[in-house]
Amino acid sequence: MDDVVPTVAVVGGGLIGGSIALAARRGGAARVLLTDRDAAVRDRARALDLADEVVDDVPGAVAAADVVVAAIPSAAVAEVLVAAARHAPRGAILTDAASLKRAVTAEVTARLAAEDLAPGRYVGGHPMAGSERNGPEAADGTLFQGATWVLTPTEATDDAALHRLSALLRGFGARVLALPPDRHDELVAIVSHLPQVVASALADVAADVVAASGEVVLAVAGGGFRDTTRIAASDPDLWVPILSGNRTAVLEALDHYRGRLDEIRAAVAADDAVALRRVLDRAARARRRLVPKAQAAEMVDLVVPLADRPGALAAAATALGAAAVNVEDVSMRHAEAGDRGVLLVRVAADTAARGRAALVAAGLAAHVEPVASDVD
Amino acid sequence: MDDVVPTVAVVGGGLIGGSIALAARRGGAARVLLTDRDAAVRDRARALDLADEVVDDVPGAVAAADVVVAAIPSAAVAEVLVAAARHAPRGAILTDAASLKRAVTAEVTARLAAEDLAPGRYVGGHPMAGSERNGPEAADGTLFQGATWVLTPTEATDDAALHRLSALLRGFGARVLALPPDRHDELVAIVSHLPQVVASALADVAADVVAASGEVVLAVAGGGFRDTTRIAASDPDLWVPILSGNRTAVLEALDHYRGRLDEIRAAVAADDAVALRRVLDRAARARRRLVPKAQAAEMVDLVVPLADRPGALAAAATALGAAAVNVEDVSMRHAEAGDRGVLLVRVAADTAARGRAALVAAGLAAHVEPVASDVD
Numbered sequence: 001m002d003d004v005v006p007t008v009a010v011v012g013g014g015l016i017g018g019s020i021a022l023a024a025r026r027g028g029a030a031r032v033l034l035t036d037r038d039a040a041v042r043d044r045a046r047a048l049d050l051a052d053e054v055v056d057d058v059p060g061a062v063a064a065a066d067v068v069v070a071a072i073p074s075a076a077v078a079e080v081l082v083a084a085a086r087h088a089p090r091g092a093i094l095t096d097a098a099s100l101k102r103a104v105t106a107e108v109t110a111r112l113a114a115e116d117l118a119p120g121r122y123v124g125g126h127p128m129a130g131s132e133r134n135g136p137e138a139a140d141g142t143l144f145q146g147a148t149w150v151l152t153p154t155e156a157t158d159d160a161a162l163h164r165l166s167a168l169l170r171g172f173g174a175r176v177l178a179l180p181p182d183r184h185d186e187l188v189a190i191v192s193h194l195p196q197v198v199a200s201a202l203a204d205v206a207a208d209v210v211a212a213s214g215e216v217v218l219a220v221a222g223g224g225f226r227d228t229t230r231i232a233a234s235d236p237d238l239w240v241p242i243l244s245g246n247r248t249a250v251l252e253a254l255d256h257y258r259g260r261l262d263e264i265r266a267a268v269a270a271d272d273a274v275a276l277r278r279v280l281d282r283a284a285r286a287r288r289r290l291v292p293k294a295q296a297a298e299m300v301d302l303v304v305p306l307a308d309r310p311g312a313l314a315a316a317a318t319a320l321g322a323a324a325v326n327v328e329d330v331s332m333r334h335a336e337a338g339d340r341g342v343l344l345v346r347v348a349a350d351t352a353a354r355g356r357a358a359l360v361a362a363g364l365a366a367h368v369e370p371v372a373s374d375v376d
Numbered sequence: 377m378d379d380v381v382p383t384v385a386v387v388g389g390g391l392i393g394g395s396i397a398l399a400a401r402r403g404g405a406a407r408v409l410l411t412d413r414d415a416a417v418r419d420r421a422r423a424l425d426l427a428d429e430v431v432d433d434v435p436g437a438v439a440a441a442d443v444v445v446a447a448i449p450s451a452a453v454a455e456v457l458v459a460a461a462r463h464a465p466r467g468a469i470l471t472d473a474a475s476l477k478r479a480v481t482a483e484v485t486a487r488l489a490a491e492d493l494a495p496g497r498y499v500g501g502h503p504m505a506g507s508e509r510n511g512p513e514a515a516d517g518t519l520f521q522g523a524t525w526v527l528t529p530t531e532a533t534d535d536a537a538l539h540r541l542s543a544l545l546r547g548f549g550a551r552v553l554a555l556p557p558d559r560h561d562e563l564v565a566i567v568s569h570l571p572q573v574v575a576s577a578l579a580d581v582a583a584d585v586v587a588a589s590g591e592v593v594l595a596v597a598g599g600g601f602r603d604t605t606r607i608a609a610s611d612p613d614l615w616v617p618i619l620s621g622n623r624t625a626v627l628e629a630l631d632h633y634r635g636r637l638d639e640i641r642a643a644v645a646a647d648d649a650v651a652l653r654r655v656l657d658r659a660a661r662a663r664r665r666l667v668p669k670a671q672a673a674e675m676v677d678l679v680v681p682l683a684d685r686p687g688a689l690a691a692a693a694t695a696l697g698a699a700a701v702n703v704e705d706v707s708m709r710h711a712e713a714g715d716r717g718v719l720l721v722r723v724a725a726d727t728a729a730r731g732r733a734a735l736v737a738a739g740l741a742a743h744v745e746p747v748a749s750d751v752d
Contacts, residue, residue: 128596128597128598129598129599130598130599130600147598148595148596148598150596175595177592177595177596179592179596184596187585187592187593187596188596190581190582190585190593191582191593191596191597191598191600191601192596192597192598192600192601194578194581195578195600195601195604195605196600197637197640197641197644198574198578198604198637199600199604199659199663200640200655200656200659200660201633201636201637201639201640201655201659202570202571202574202633202636202659203659203660203662203663204636204655204658204659204662205566205570205629205632205633205636206566206567206662206663207658207659207661207662208632208636209563209566210662210665213698214698214699214700215665215700216553216555216559216563216697216698216699216700217563217566217567217700218567218665218666218700219524219551219553219700219702220504220524220526220553220555220560220563220564220567220568221504221567221568221666222504222505222506222523222524222567222568223505223506224506224567224568224571224572224575224606224607225567225568225571225666226666227603227604227606227607228571228574228575228603228604228606228607229571229659229663229666230600230603230604230663231600231603231604232659232660232662232663233660233663233664234660235660236653236656236657236660237653239656240649240652240653240656243644243652244644244647244649244652247644247645247647250644251641251644251645253581254637254640254641254644256581256584257577257578257581257637258634258637258641260577260578260580260581260584261573261574261577261630261634261637263577264573264576264577264630265573265627265630265634268573268619268620268623268626268627268630269623269627271620271623273616273620276616276619276620277612277613277616279576279580280576280612280615280616281612282580282583283575283576283577283579283580283583283608284576284579284608284609284610284611284612285583286579286580286582286583286586286608287575287579287582287605287606287608287609288609289583289586289594
């Protein structure tokens with residue numbers, strides 16, 4: 001019962017705030033209140049039933065809160081959390097979801113201390129999940145499942161606040177990772193801000209080519225281009241302050257990146273296949289290592305021949321769900337004309353025997369196969 | 377009946393060859409034969425029932441073929457297609473799926489001409505679809521649905537070969553885009569080869585950070601990093617020959633890219649929010665233009681009287697391709713004896729004016745007509 005959080009107040013009804021409200025309702029909170037300074041967003045949040053109650057202002061939202069989450073632009077976090085602290089119970093935990101932590105953590109802590117508002121209950125946070133979509137309509141209560149949620153406690157942070165907040169976030173399905181604020185900002189420069197610049201520069205090259213010689217370049221673009229540029233579609237209004245606010249670390253990451261790019265360029269220019277292969281191979285191995293541990297579990301395929309029977313796929317999926325087997329991927333192998341084909345269900349190897357037994361119990365044939373190699 | 381392709385022979389039983397065989401069975405071909413020089417791949421293809429018949433060698437596969445597709449590494453294409461031409465009916469269309477088109481097209485055409493094997497029936501091809509999976513088990517008959525399939529006809533290409541092959545590929549669900557071989561190679565340098573280098577350099581930076589300070593950077597990496605580096609995990613053995621073979625265009629694309637990257641770096645370094653916003657916004661708008669068009673677009677016909685001039689269809693098709701006009705359908709209206717007739721090119725209505733202008737610029741007459749209704 002230690003970990004029960006009776007009341008969560010979310011300030012901000014956008015993608016992240018709305019998703020936090022929904023996640024809190026799904027797991028861990030008895031009551032969820034939401035507010036947004038924009039009345040239209042409040043109306044949309046109400047219509048979407050994102051929270052138990054959508055209220056008009058911060059004091060109303062936080063009056064009985066155990067945890068207050070500010071899911072709003074960085075520049076507004078300190079002001080809103082100080083206002084919340086004035087109106088919330090003195091034991092309420094305060095957190096935020098801003099993309100940079102060093103400056104926000106220092107400012108919130110200093111301002112709470114200056115007003116004797118118990119600064120130790122503030123724990124900076126940053127969920128490493130998102131979407132190129134925006135607004136309350138994009139809210140998704142499963143957004144944080146399996147995602148890392150960085151918390152940035154300092155020496156000033158109360159142990160109990162960190163403990164209870166971590167438990168709440170684990171209830172969202174998130175994996176909590178505690179880092180000092182400075183370290184967080186250095187790491188996101190590499191794995192978040194640098195990719196944004198890299199993707200934007202690539203999309204900008206395509207924009208130049210479109211301007212110079214028409215849209216044919218976009219017609220030729222396949223999945224690789226789409227993936228590599230996806231985040232370039234993100235809202236510039238979000239990214240300008242992030243890149244500016246983390247300027248030193250971003251420039252360092254960019255210079256590191258340009259060095260690697262130049263190494264590849266030199267190998268191509270010299271037609272040095274050995275050097276080129278060395279870099280590409282190092283990168284390929286790195287990318288394969290970057291698979292998070294939870295997803296790096298050995299995978300196998302459950303091979304399920306589907307008879308020509310209505311509902312066979314649904315039966316297979318629900319049998320696996322009832323046996324608590326997570327389905328990592330599903331594909332169909334269409335064998336012969338007229339045949340329903342073969343269903344391939346990718347699962348963690350350590351759940352395969354349980355999954356197979358569940359399928360057999362549901363009257364389906366199933367066997368386990370190693371995953372087909374990525375390389376011929 | 378014009379568009380029926382009775383027999384398709386596929387050489388190569390990997391992801392692309394297997395998918396072509398399955399797609400041909402689903403739509404457009406009466407009979408599909410497959411071969412692979414590797415007996416183990418042939419056995420797997422047989423077990424997976426990828427084709428009506430899996431045969432042991434190229435002569436056996438192509439003996440009665442109407443279309444021969446070589447879905448094999450670039451270096452082997454010319455040899456295999458010349459061998460196929462020696463054993464296939466003289467009217468059989470020859471095509472390939474190699475990632476670069478300039479050198480392959482020139483070599484195949486020259487070698488077919490040297491042996492008097494009717495070089496006009498060769499049409500280079502490159503389906504802009506793939507998967508991180510490989511091998512016959514990854515074959516998917518729906519892989520090309522909605523994908524662009526570039527064809528690279530030249531002045532030497534027979535109109536009939538281009539016409540029939542386009543119809544077959546549309547039967548796969550692909551959108552056919554005709555481009556000169558050189559132009560294809562320039563464009564893929566930007567939308568395929570450059571993203572590969574960009575992603576590899578980024579993964580390589582992360583590898584350095586892991587080496588220097590541990591795996592925590594992996595835990596912080598979210599969806600943006602994963603998307604932007606996904607293709608870095610690709611097989612270096614595939615990429616070294618592509619980057620080397622398209623060296624000049626790749627270097628040009630890389631230099632263009634570095635210019636854009638430097639522009640962003642300068643804006644960050646100067647803390648120039650206006651300049652930074654301008655670049656990010658331009659990139660975001662470019663990326664958003666990639667969203668596929670609604671499939672219910674209104675269609676019209678471009679009506680192109682073809683003079684009795686070899687290669688007129690290729691000229692029309694490449695002119696439309698260069699203007700990024702997807703050809704949804706092609707038919708011929710044979711007006712008078714002795715006349716080459718009139719070409720009807722079905723295109724989306726919102727691309728018709730652009731397409732007509734491109735045809736006129738290429739020296740062809742063209743006008744736009746509503747699609748003839750089947751029902752009054």
